[in-house]
Amino acid sequence: MGQTVHDPPRRTLAARLEDRDRCRFTGRSRELAFIDRCLDSDDPPASVVHITGPGGIGKSALLREVGRRGRALGFTVLTCDGREFEPVPGELEDALRAAAQQVRPLVILDSYERMTALEPYLRRELLPSLPDRSLVVIAGRAAPDPGWFTGGWEAVTAHLHLGTLGPQEAQDLLAAHGLRDERVPAIVDWAAGSPLALALAADAASADPAWNAASQPDRPDILRSLVHRLIDRDLRDVRPSALGIAAVARTTTLDLLRALLPGEDAGRAYQRLSELTASEPLGDGIALHDLVRKALLADLRRRTPELERDLRRRIVDYLYQCASDGQPMLIIEMAHLVENPLVRWGFGWEGSTSLRIDNIRDDDADRVERQLGEHNNWDWWQLTRRYFTESPDRVAVARDLEDRICGYMAYMSQRTAPPLADTDPLIGRWLAHARQDAALGDSVLWQAAVDFTADGKAQAMLGLAGVLRSGVANPRFAYLPIDPAHPGALDFARALDAAHLAELDAVIGGQPVECYRLDFGPGGLLASLRNTVYLELGLAMPEAATPDPSARAEPAGAPVPGWDAETVREALRNFHVPRDLARSPLAQGDTVAERAKSARRLLREAAREAFGDSESEKLLQRVLVAGYLEATTSHEAAAARLCLSRAAYFRRLRTAVERLAEHLAAAPAAGAHRPAS
Numbered sequence: 001m002g003q004t005v006h007d008p009p010r011r012t013l014a015a016r017l018e019d020r021d022r023c024r025f026t027g028r029s030r031e032l033a034f035i036d037r038c039l040d041s042d043d044p045p046a047s048v049v050h051i052t053g054p055g056g057i058g059k060s061a062l063l064r065e066v067g068r069r070g071r072a073l074g075f076t077v078l079t080c081d082g083r084e085f086e087p088v089p090g091e092l093e094d095a096l097r098a099a100a101q102q103v104r105p106l107v108i109l110d111s112y113e114r115m116t117a118l119e120p121y122l123r124r125e126l127l128p129s130l131p132d133r134s135l136v137v138i139a140g141r142a143a144p145d146p147g148w149f150t151g152g153w154e155a156v157t158a159h160l161h162l163g164t165l166g167p168q169e170a171q172d173l174l175a176a177h178g179l180r181d182e183r184v185p186a187i188v189d190w191a192a193g194s195p196l197a198l199a200l201a202a203d204a205a206s207a208d209p210a211w212n213a214a215s216q217p218d219r220p221d222i223l224r225s226l227v228h229r230l231i232d233r234d235l236r237d238v239r240p241s242a243l244g245i246a247a248v249a250r251t252t253t254l255d256l257l258r259a260l261l262p263g264e265d266a267g268r269a270y271q272r273l274s275e276l277t278a279s280e281p282l283g284d285g286i287a288l289h290d291l292v293r294k295a296l297l298a299d300l301r302r303r304t305p306e307l308e309r310d311l312r313r314r315i316v317d318y319l320y321q322c323a324s325d326g327q328p329m330l331i332i333e334m335a336h337l338v339e340n341p342l343v344r345w346g347f348g349w350e351g352s353t354s355l356r357i358d359n360i361r362d363d364d365a366d367r368v369e370r371q372l373g374e375h376n377n378w379d380w381w382q383l384t385r386r387y388f389t390e391s392p393d394r395v396a397v398a399r400d401l402e403d404r405i406c407g408y409m410a411y412m413s414q415r416t417a418p419p420l421a422d423t424d425p426l427i428g429r430w431l432a433h434a435r436q437d438a439a440l441g442d443s444v445l446w447q448a449a450v451d452f453t454a455d456g457k458a459q460a461m462l463g464l465a466g467v468l469r470s471g472v473a474n475p476r477f478a479y480l481p482i483d484p485a486h487p488g489a490l491d492f493a494r495a496l497d498a499a500h501l502a503e504l505d506a507v508i509g510g511q512p513v514e515c516y517r518l519d520f521g522p523g524g525l526l527a528s529l530r531n532t533v534y535l536e537l538g539l540a541m542p543e544a545a546t547p548d549p550s551a552r553a554e555p556a557g558a559p560v561p562g563w564d565a566e567t568v569r570e571a572l573r574n575f576h577v578p579r580d581l582a583r584s585p586l587a588q589g590d591t592v593a594e595r596a597k598s599a600r601r602l603l604r605e606a607a608r609e610a611f612g613d614s615e616s617e618k619l620l621q622r623v624l625v626a627g628y629l630e631a632t633t634s635h636e637a638a639a640a641r642l643c644l645s646r647a648a649y650f651r652r653l654r655t656a657v658e659r660l661a662e663h664l665a666a667a668p669a670a671g672a673h674r675p676a677s
Helices: 013-024 029-039 059-072 089-100 116-129 167-176 184-191 195-207 220-230 232-237 240-248 254-260 266-274 290-303 305-324 330-336 341-346 364-372 378-390 428-436 457-469 487-495 524-536 565-573 592-609 615-629 635-641 646-666
Strands: 048-052 076-081 105-110 135-140 157-161 279-282 285-288 355-358 395-400 405-413 443-451 477-482 506-508 511-519
Touching: 013 059, 013 167, 029 048, 029 059, 029 135, 029 157, 048 059, 059 076, 059 105, 059 135, 076 089, 089 105, 089 116, 167 184, 167 195, 184 195, 195 220, 240 254, 240 266, 240 285, 240 290, 240 305, 254 266, 254 305, 266 279, 266 285, 285 290, 290 305, 305 330, 305 524, 305 646, 330 457, 330 524, 341 457, 341 487, 355 457, 364 378, 364 405, 378 395, 378 405, 378 443, 378 506, 395 457, 405 457, 428 443, 428 477, 443 457, 477 487, 565 592, 565 615, 565 646, 592 615, 592 646, 615 635, 615 646, 635 646
Parallel strands: 048 135, 048 157, 076 105, 105 135, 443 477
Antiparallel strands: 279 285, 355 395, 395 405, 405 443, 477 511, 506 511
16 A cells, blocks of 8 residues: 655745844844833833834844744734835835734834834824734834824833944854854954944855954955945935045034035035934934944045045044134044054044943942952052042043943043142152143143953043043143053053153052153144144144244233234133233233233223124124133033034134134234234
């Protein structure tokens, strides 16, 4: 009797793709734990979950995992991708109609930034018709519209923002792609937490055993794949000049585009850049995903190297001028343009995607002490610990995405040093030395700057943050505690030609701590960063815009240089600092008090006379007075009081200073020095 032969179940390609995708998905445990509660609870914490993040961060991969978990729990899954249909009410309604007929539908909307025109209709008509046990998961680049958190929706809506993957999650993802060899640490560092970059690098490493991200970070085929996967379709309407600026600069603002593209529609260019899949808001502007920016920059250098050089120079000149006008945070943007890795070791902001500089908390000193362990200079730490307890405003820590401490610092200037610093056996003599040279310029001093990370990114952020938090906008000097056993610290000090002040060295806990002083020159740190970029470009140094504060003021009645905008701006910056204002060429008299008083009188009179009667002229005058002549705590506070955005405020402030300089040069007050012709 014959047997019936049954064919094995047919295996589809779709099933194979699904299995591979399931096996390769890793990480996002926090987000999945929340969504699991939404899927498998009689009282879910949310019925609508927004998942946001930049392009390549893994939103779609997370949505696919959510779909798999929903199906396993008996949900009927309906997925809509904004890239696949026209954003008109009828089409989305057709796509969702089937969901309304199910008992437990799971509706997944991907690429939601392409559907936002339908938001009011979605909330008003479509979603309310879904069954009570529905879950709607929406993924897009931008934060949810405020309408999702009003009118009752706030009770059922949640927002999860996807950040970069941590080092362990990144290693797990590479392992899921079959990569477990010695190249993993370099790839993790290169990918900067981007799941897409990790996946592309894993595929490249598997196909080419010789490839290593440490020695070949700009491999063309990987960079092209990144650009193609993230924004290639979006680039059709973007002006090449604007894209070049976005590739070179860390942050692209509307004002930057206006300054560098005077003959183009900067507003339109900014809008198109902001709409790119791989761009996201950053401060007052937008930034491209770091790996996409690097890919575009590599392509720009290969195709038109002279354009890249010209953009770098023009961007650093623009940033220098704005920072000199009172925007100290632009030091971060200037440091980004420096390419020397030794300089970037001590002044950089690359770690900001995974680290943040934070004020200290009550238990931070104990946490730091546990992390230091027994192999560090315990006596040095005991000196630093006093700042944690007695002067916490002079201490900051670097924290990672999981709130772990990755580094710490104690920092100060001559003016902000706490009393305990004068008796500190390490930094007390440094302070005395800095005060002796106060006539040359301000100093920033670090009592300690310790990095717990393996890649050194916390160290660079501690350097820049110490300057920005010190109370000195543009320091002339920086005093650094150098452990001679730490080669990176020595290399950084030598790369910037720091002077070893051996007479200020100390021995703490039996170990030497050497004092190195960076002299940024008369133009301070701002001019030094700009000069470094010029040197890297092979250009002659730009003319120093900031006068040398050590130069002796001319006696009353002697001829002085013309009163250009920078001379006036420097006097305005020092309006409330008599010692510094007395050195201004605008000042007269024999004593510091007399010279400072005469300069203040001259500036006040000019501020009353230099502007017209129109509303715009009156606004310029108010900005000048609030920014410099009144004792406002900061430019940001002045901008808020005048109800102006930071960009609008600083733009008007720059114009007002130029107007004041023109007025003084054309009609100086009686008895004042007339600028030489």
